Amino acid sequence: MLSTISQTDLITGFLSFLFTLLILSYMVGDNPAFRMAVHIFTGVSAGYIVLVAFQAVVNMFAPLINGSSPDRFLLIFPLILSLLLFGKTSSRFEWMGRPVVAFMVGVGTAAVIGGAVLGTLFPQIMAASSMFDLHKTTGPVNAAGSLTAGVLVLIGTIVTLIYFQFTLFGKNKVTGKRGKLIGFISLIGQIFIVITLGVIFSGVLSAALAALVDRINSLILFIDHLLAFIA
Amino acid sequence: MKRIFAMGEAVIAISVGVIVLLGYFIDIPAISIFRIILFKWAVILAGVAVLIGMWNLFSNHLKKIREWKPDSFYSFTLLFFMLLTIMASFSPALQPLQSGLLNGIMVPVEISLLAVLSVTLLLASLRLLQVRRDLASILFMATTLLVLLGMGSWPYIGQLPIISTWVRSFVTNVLAVGGARGILIGVALGTLTTGLRIFFGVDRPYGGK
Numbered sequence: 001m002l003s004t005i006s007q008t009d010l011i012t013g014f015l016s017f018l019f020t021l022l023i024l025s026y027m028v029g030d031n032p033a034f035r036m037a038v039h040i041f042t043g044v045s046a047g048y049i050v051l052v053a054f055q056a057v058v059n060m061f062a063p064l065i066n067g068s069s070p071d072r073f074l075l076i077f078p079l080i081l082s083l084l085l086f087g088k089t090s091s092r093f094e095w096m097g098r099p100v101v102a103f104m105v106g107v108g109t110a111a112v113i114g115g116a117v118l119g120t121l122f123p124q125i126m127a128a129s130s131m132f133d134l135h136k137t138t139g140p141v142n143a144a145g146s147l148t149a150g151v152l153v154l155i156g157t158i159v160t161l162i163y164f165q166f167t168l169f170g171k172n173k174v175t176g177k178r179g180k181l182i183g184f185i186s187l188i189g190q191i192f193i194v195i196t197l198g199v200i201f202s203g204v205l206s207a208a209l210a211a212l213v214d215r216i217n218s219l220i221l222f223i224d225h226l227l228a229f230i231a
Numbered sequence: 232m233k234r235i236f237a238m239g240e241a242v243i244a245i246s247v248g249v250i251v252l253l254g255y256f257i258d259i260p261a262i263s264i265f266r267i268i269l270f271k272w273a274v275i276l277a278g279v280a281v282l283i284g285m286w287n288l289f290s291n292h293l294k295k296i297r298e299w300k301p302d303s304f305y306s307f308t309l310l311f312f313m314l315l316t317i318m319a320s321f322s323p324a325l326q327p328l329q330s331g332l333l334n335g336i337m338v339p340v341e342i343s344l345l346a347v348l349s350v351t352l353l354l355a356s357l358r359l360l361q362v363r364r365d366l367a368s369i370l371f372m373a374t375t376l377l378v379l380l381g382m383g384s385w386p387y388i389g390q391l392p393i394i395s396t397w398v399r400s401f402v403t404n405v406l407a408v409g410g411a412r413g414i415l416i417g418v419a420l421g422t423l424t425t426g427l428r429i430f431f432g433v434d435r436p437y438g439g440k
Contacts, residue, residue, distance in 0.1 A: 008330060011331055011335065012330060012331050012334050014335075016335050016338075019336055019340050020339050020342075020343045023339075023340055023343035024346065035305060036305065039309045039312075040308055040309070041337065043316070044332050044336050045337060046288055046309070047314065048332075048333075049281065049285060050282065050285045050313070051316070053281040057275065057278040057279055060274070060275045060278065061275070074268060081272065081276055082279040085276060085279050085280060086283065088283055089283055089290075098236070098240055098437055099239065099240050099243055100276060101437040102241070102243040102244040102437040103243050103273070103276070104276055105248075106243060106246070106247035107247055107248065107251050107273035109244070109248050109429045110249070110250075110252040111270075112422055112426055113252055113255075113426040113427070114256075116418075116419040116420075116422040117255075117423065118255065120415055120418070120419035124415055124419070149405045152405050152409060153405060153408050155409065156405075156406060156408070156412070157409050157413040159413070160409065160410050160412075160413020160414060161417055163413075164413075189413070191366075191367075191370060192406060192410035192413065193410050193413070194370045195374050195402060195406045196406075196407045196411045197371060197410075198370070198371045198372070198374025198407075199375075199378055199407040200411075201356075201371070202382070203378075204348075205349060205379070206379065211345035211346040211349065212345075212346035212350070214346070215339075215343050
């Protein structure tokens with residue numbers, strides 16, 4: 001008789017085998033088996049998200065019971081706001097949740113602006129300028145290479161940004177078309193964007209192919225183990 | 232009355248946002264402390280919002296089951312597995328199910344969906360060349376092919392001499408970096424503009440007009 005652990009392993013392995021087959025069946029076209037597997041997956045994921053969110057919220061409100069007086073006082077506000085947010089579940093009391101959403105939008109927007117400026121704009125500008133820092137390179141060949149690469153990257157960055165500039169000035173405003181110079185720069189910008197997207201696409205494709213190999217390998221392994229077990 | 236409420240919501244969003252934003256750029260202890268408190272509240276509210284979102288998912292599928300349409304069986308399955316996952320965490324008798332749900336359903340389905348994506352992406356890229364045969368499409372496919380060719384070693388040949396060492400490196404480390412940096416800066420500038428529109432009260436994504 002199988003031990004409890006191996007039984008659990010066998011059931012998990014069988015479930016994994018079954019769901020892999022159900023999802024891969026999409027390759028022959030959309031079918032009820034695939035849809036069923038996706039709905040089961042959504043159900044399990046939703047349940048998992050509920051558990052994680054519930055545990056996080058309970059943990060954050062825990063100082064209301066066992067925390068100090070200032071902690072309790074500070075948690076009264078989010079408690080009230082949370083109760084108001086539940087108004088969003090009903091169309092009648094929807095208005096109660098709106099100030100809470102406004103609060104979240106305010107904090108979220110500030111966080112996003114801060115992230116965009118301090119996490120993207122400044123680091124990207126610094127990275128663009130650091131390619132021209134010749135102190136970091138070793139030897140004249142490296143310095144020339146780094147400088148050339150820096151110039152090409154800078155040109156790529158500028159022409160890409162110009163491609164996204166859709167405001168028209170002067171007589172172009174009347175014709176609704178870009179000028180010859182801007183049009184030419186935009187074309188180079190488009191080439192840089194296409195190359196970037198091609199590189200990203202190849203990365204995603206290779207990751208997806210690795211996943212396909214992994215799944216096919218897992219199917220073969222399961223059949224192999226099952227045959228060995230039966231034998 | 233509605234107008235006053237809408238103004239109140241805008242005042243809340245702008246004032247809270249300005250305090251949090253100031254905390255990023257100005258080093259005043261009082262503002263920094265207040266910013267952290269506001270962040271903590273926002274995190275709690277985000278957790279509650281997730282629970283409300285899940286309740287919305289639950290009630291919508293429950294409504295579909297009540298109406299009993301041909302697709303309602305899918306909704307029934309979804310709710311059954313959602314409740315089973317929640318029960319498996321709370322009920323000690325069902326706890327052995329947790330491993331099966333995670334390793335038998337969630338992980339294999341996630342990887343399999345990524346595997347299906349490989350076929351979908353391949354078909355889509357072939358279709359792109361059928362539908363649009365312009366400079367951008369050809370360059371896109373050529374870049375993809377070049378990067379994939381230079382990515383690893385091939386049977387019998389190993390790594391392709393010039394493509395693996397020079398061409399791929401030039402495309403990914405120079406040309407693609409320039410484009411990616413432009414896109415990233417563009418996205419950051421777009422985010423900044425959208426954020427400022429909210430702070431100036433031009434956009435009110437919380438329901439006011």
